[in-house]
Every structure is written in structure tokens, then in C-alpha cells.
Amino acid sequence: xxxxxxxxxxxxxxxxxxxxxxxxxxxxxxxxxxxxxxxxxxxxxxxxxxxxxxxxxxxxxxxxxxxxxxxxxxxxxxxxxxxxxxxxxxxxxxx
Amino acid sequence: xxxxxxxxxxxxxxxxxxxxxxxxxxxxxxxxxxxxxxxxxxxxxxxxxxxxxxxxxxxxxxxxxxxxxxxxxxxxxxxxxxxxxxxxxxxxxxx
DNA sequence: CGCATGTTTCGATAATTGTAGAAATATAAA
DNA sequence: TTTATATTTCTACAATTATCGAAACATGCG
Numbered sequence: 001x002x003x004x005x006x007x008x009x010x011x012x013x014x015x016x017x018x019x020x021x022x023x024x025x026x027x028x029x030x031x032x033x034x035x036x037x038x039x040x041x042x043x044x045x046x047x048x049x050x051x052x053x054x055x056x057x058x059x060x061x062x063x064x065x066x067x068x069x070x071x072x073x074x075x076x077x078x079x080x081x082x083x084x085x086x087x088x089x090x091x092x093x094x095x
Numbered sequence: 096x097x098x099x100x101x102x103x104x105x106x107x108x109x110x111x112x113x114x115x116x117x118x119x120x121x122x123x124x125x126x127x128x129x130x131x132x133x134x135x136x137x138x139x140x141x142x143x144x145x146x147x148x149x150x151x152x153x154x155x156x157x158x159x160x161x162x163x164x165x166x167x168x169x170x171x172x173x174x175x176x177x178x179x180x181x182x183x184x185x186x187x188x189x190x
Numbered sequence: 191c192g193c194a195t196g197t198t199t200c201g202a203t204a205a206t207t208g209t210a211g212a213a214a215t216a217t218a219a220a
Numbered sequence: 221t222t223t224a225t226a227t228t229t230c231t232a233c234a235a236t237t238a239t240c241g242a243a244a245c246a247t248g249c250g
Contacts, residue, residue, distance in 0.1 A: 010106070050198055088183075093172070
């Protein structure tokens, strides 16, 4: 794993609103949640949520799918699993 | 663990220079490295490194001790271990 | 079509962050 | 005590980020 890639993912997840969004989506399971429901549950303004969602999407932590007018968001675990594994291996034991 | 505490640590580690510094210190082991050596190895300007070191210190990821004129930096693993454990438990399996 | 709902883009603003030169501080050595 | 070395603080500036109202876009319904 590239240092910069790891840093980038950590910085995207390292924002309290984005971390809350991601955790909510993890809890929501494989179907995810509509944007509007995330917005309501976390009490964030629409444009603000949209901004954060796109940053999470940008590093592959979230995917979206549409059903009618409703856009669902689903947490993607693989990128975070890789980073957590990396940190565990490289940063959790002093050499 | 508080959401905000986790987010804060992730954001501090989520910067490529700081991540490099931390990884270097992890590799350096329990004695750590002098600030000057970190600076040289990563080719960073003094004030810039000092800034980043203090941010790492601020979230408990680094500690320093002095020996004569030389200030050593040592990686502190516990906070990261906690966060990695948290992420592993809360964010690596869809409910 | 015209309207309602869900979400995004635009645009502006405030706040935070990263960077590094110059000057200051700390410690030790000559 | 002068000088050298190690590091930080001060300061300023550029860049990025977070926020959200208003307007626009997307989709489906009557």
C-alpha cells in the first residue's frame, strides 16, 4: 500500500461528520440508506452531506444506487479493511 | 470510543508527511529518532516538521525526550491500537 | 404536461491547514 | 563567555476545506 493512499483514506474518514456517516451506513447493512435518511438522522444540511458523501465515494468508502427518485448509499468495506490491515501490520508494533 | 476522538486521530495521521514520520518512528523502535534525523531522512524543512510533530504529540501518537541538545521522538502505539481495534470492530463488518 | 420530491451544483464566506524564512530559545562545547 | 548545534516560535501567505442558502437538475406521479 502506498503511503499517500493510506493517508488519503485516513484523512477522508478523519472528519467527524464523515465518520458518522460511514458508521451509520455500516450499521445500515448491505442495502444502505437513502441520502435523505442519512441527512435526517444526522441533522446535516443537504449540500453539506452531499459534499461529504462525494468525498467518501472518492476514496471508495461509499457507493450509491438509485431506486426511483431515491438515492441509496452503501458502505464499502474493502478499502478500509486494507488500511486497517496495513496499520495493524506496519504501525502497531515497534520494530 | 468517542466518534470525535477517533476522527481526530485519523485526521492527524491522515496526512502523508505525518504518516511518513509516524511510520519512520515505528520502524525506529523504542529509542526513537532525533528530530534532526527525521528531518534529514524525510527532507522536510525544520519548522514544517516541528509543526507536524506537535500535531502527532497532540493526539498522543508521539512522545519526546531530550538527551543533551538532541530531542528524540518515539512513536506511541496505544492510541493507534485502540483506534484500529475500534475500526475493526465497528467499521469492518456490515451489520 | 405541470407539479412534487429527492438530491446536487453553484456560489459565497469563514475557518483551518500546510509551508517555510527569519528570528529566538535551549543546551553543550571550546 | 563566546560559539556552535538542535529545535522551536513567530509570522505571513497560499491552498484547502467546511458550511449552507439559493437555484438547478432528476425522477416519478397525477
